[in-house]
Amino acid sequence: MSINKFKMCLFLLALLLTGCENEDDKSQVKIAHWDNAKYSEWESSVGIDVYNSNSFSKTNGVLNKTNSLLYIADIDEPITIKFNNNGKNRNFSLTVFYDYEQIPFKITEDGTINDIYTFTLDDSYEIELPLFLPNNIEKSGSHKLLVSFSIGYDIHAMDLEDFSDWYGMSKIYDVTFGGEADFSDKKIVYEKPFNIVDRTLNLLLVPDMGPEIMNINIDTLPKVIEVKGGTPFNLTYRISTDNSEKVLLLVTVGFRQIKIDDSSYKLFKFEKSKTCYGDIQLTAPEEIGLYEVIALKVQNPFEKIQEPIRCDVRSSVRFTLKVIE
Numbered sequence: 511m512s513i514n515k516f517k518m519c520l521f522l523l524a525l526l527l528t529g530c531e532n533e534d535d536k537s538q539v540k541i542a543h544w545d546n547a548k549y550s551e552w553e554s555s556v557g558i559d560v561y562n563s564n565s566f567s568k569t570n571g572v573l574n575k576t577n578s579l580l581y582i583a584d585i586d587e588p589i590t591i592k593f594n595n596n597g598k599n600r601n602f603s604l605t606v607f608y609d610y611e612q613i614p615f616k617i618t619e620d621g622t623i624n625d626i627y628t629f630t631l632d633d634s635y636e637i638e639l640p641l642f643l644p645n646n647i648e649k650s651g652s653h654k655l656l657v658s659f660s661i662g663y664d665i666h667a668m669d670l671e672d673f674s675d676w677y678g679m680s681k682i683y684d685v686t687f688g689g690e691a692d693f694s695d696k697k698i699v700y701e702k703p704f705n706i707v708d709r710t711l712n713l714l715l716v717p718d719m720g721p722e723i724m725n726i727n728i729d730t731l732p733k734v735i736e737v738k739g740g741t742p743f744n745l746t747y748r749i750s751t752d753n754s755e756k757v758l759l760l761v762t763v764g765f766r767q768i769k770i771d772d773s774s775y776k777l778f779k780f781e782k783s784k785t786c787y788g789d790i791q792l793t794a795p796e797e798i799g800l801y802e803v804i805a806l807k808v809q810n811p812f813e814k815i816q817e818p819i820r821c822d823v824r825s826s827v828r829f830t831l832k833v834i835e
Contacts, residue, residue, distance in 0.1 A: 537588065537619045537620075538618060538640070539617060539618060539638065539639055539640070540637070540638040541631070541635055541637050542635065543634060544594050544596075544634055546594070546596045552596070554596065554597030555596045555597060556593065556594060556659065556661075557593070557679070558657065560580070560592075560655075560657055561575060561576075561580070561589070562580055562587060562590065564581040564582070565580065578683055578684055578821075579684045579686065579815070580686070581686050581687075582643075582649075582685060583687075585645055585649055586645075588619070588641055588642050589640075589641040590638060590639070591604075591638070591639040592636060593636065593637050593659060594635070594636040595634075595635060595636075596633060596634055598633050599630070600631060600662065601661070601662060601664055602629055602630075602631060602661060602678070603627065603659070603663035604617075604627040604628075604629075604657070604658070605625065605627075605658045605765055605766075606643075606655070606656070606657055607655070607760070608654070608655060608656075608685075610654060610758060610760055610775050610808070610811065611774050611775075612625055613643070613644055613647065614644055615641055615642060615643060616641075617640065617641060617642070618642075621642070623644070626663075626765050627639070628663050641657075650687055651686075651687065652692050652696075652814075653686075654685065654821075655684075656683075656823070657680065658679075658680035659680070660678040660765060660804065662677060663765060666800050666802065667828050667829045667830045668733045668734035668800070668830040668832075673728050673729065673733070674827065674828075675712060675824070675826055675828075677825070677828060681823065682808060682815065682821035682823060683815075684815050691814050698777065699777065700777045701776070701778060702779060703778055703780060703786035704786075705721065705786055705787050706781070706784050706785070707785050707787070709724070709750075709784070709785050710750045710751075710783050710785060712750070712824070712826075713747075713749055713750070713805060713824050713826045714726070714728070714747065714748045714826055714827060715803065716745065716746055716829075717735050717744075718744040719746040720746060720789070723746045731827070732829065733829055734800075734829065734832050735829065735830075735832065736832045736833075737834070738794065738833070738835065739798055740794060740795070742791050742794075743791070743794060744789050744791050744792075745789070746787060746790075747787060747788060747789075748786070748787040749778065749785065749786060749807055750783070750786075751782050751785075751809070752782070752783065752809060752822075754820070755779055755780065755781065756779050756809070756810055757777075757778050757807055758775050758776070758777050758778075758808040758811035759775060759777075759778070760774070760776075761792065761805050761806075762802075762804045762806075763794075763795060763803055764799075764831075765802065768792050768793070769792070770790050770791075770792065777811070794833050795833055798834060798835060799833055800831070800832055801830065801831040801832075801833065802828050802829075802830060804825060804828045805825065805826035806823055806824070807823065807824045808822075809821060
């Protein structure tokens with residue numbers, strides 16, 4: 511992703527929302543034109559904001575919003591997701607992760623429970639989605655909510671001319687069912703990787719490559735790999751700490767989370783501004799077809815979100831997995 515695009519994404523995170531005090535029905539999907547004239551110099555952009563009825567407070571008569579904390583008093587109350595699209599008409603998928611494990615959800619109170627929600631949004635429009643979490647999630651203590659939008663759920667990387675690690679946006683929120691978010695009592699086990707290089711490189715997930723991944727030109731990577739249905743296959747990852755020391759890696763295949771070495775995700779802890787690499791094993795879906803392979807990296811995955819702690823999410827260059835007989 512280019513520096514301009516990344517800056518744009520960070521800027522758009524701070525966005526919009528002037529309040530949620532109006533009493534309009536919040537149980538329906540709403541799509542409205544959004545005036546993005548001030549961002550016209552950017553070729554393409556998207557933006558996310560997430561909140562509920564407890565996200566706002568008044569100070570000296572001014573309504574203020576807590577940007578990264580969701581206090582949930584009633585699990586049956588929807589969480590509002592606002593997402594805007596600029597530059598071109600696109601199709602999107604929404605996926606949701608609770609403590610970095612993908613969960614089913616529904617959009618609107620009468621919606622269908624699923625683990626993927628797809629929609630189309632035109633250029634310069636914003637969609638408002640009432641998100642209902644499942645009742646069987648853990649409803650005590652503090653948790654992490656990852657909301658992830660991907661562009662082109664119906665498009666395959668194998669059909670595109672160029673590689674890109676910018677095809678959507680993801681954001682992390684702290685969730686609490688009482689008081690402030692506090693993750694100090696969570697026993698999180700990080701591993702220190704064997705192969706660490708004193709460089710900062712973008713997240714990448716590629717077919718079995720080994721140390722060559724540290725110097726690869728992404729233009730030479732295959733856009734599609736073939737695997738027999740239900741069989742294990744190996745990939746090589748590289749992941750950097752950037753300005754943190756702790757990172758999480760999760761992988762989706764066909765926009766559904768897949769086990770990495772029999773675990774939901776991998777956790778690494780090593781020095782700031784360095785990059786590690788290694789091999790992981792995944793198992794192909796049983797059903798024959800084409801699937802998009804996407805890796806996400808989360809910095810400081812189980813730290814409370816507050817300055818200078820950041821929980822930035824980055825995505826890998828995606829490629830297509832062709833599952834054959």
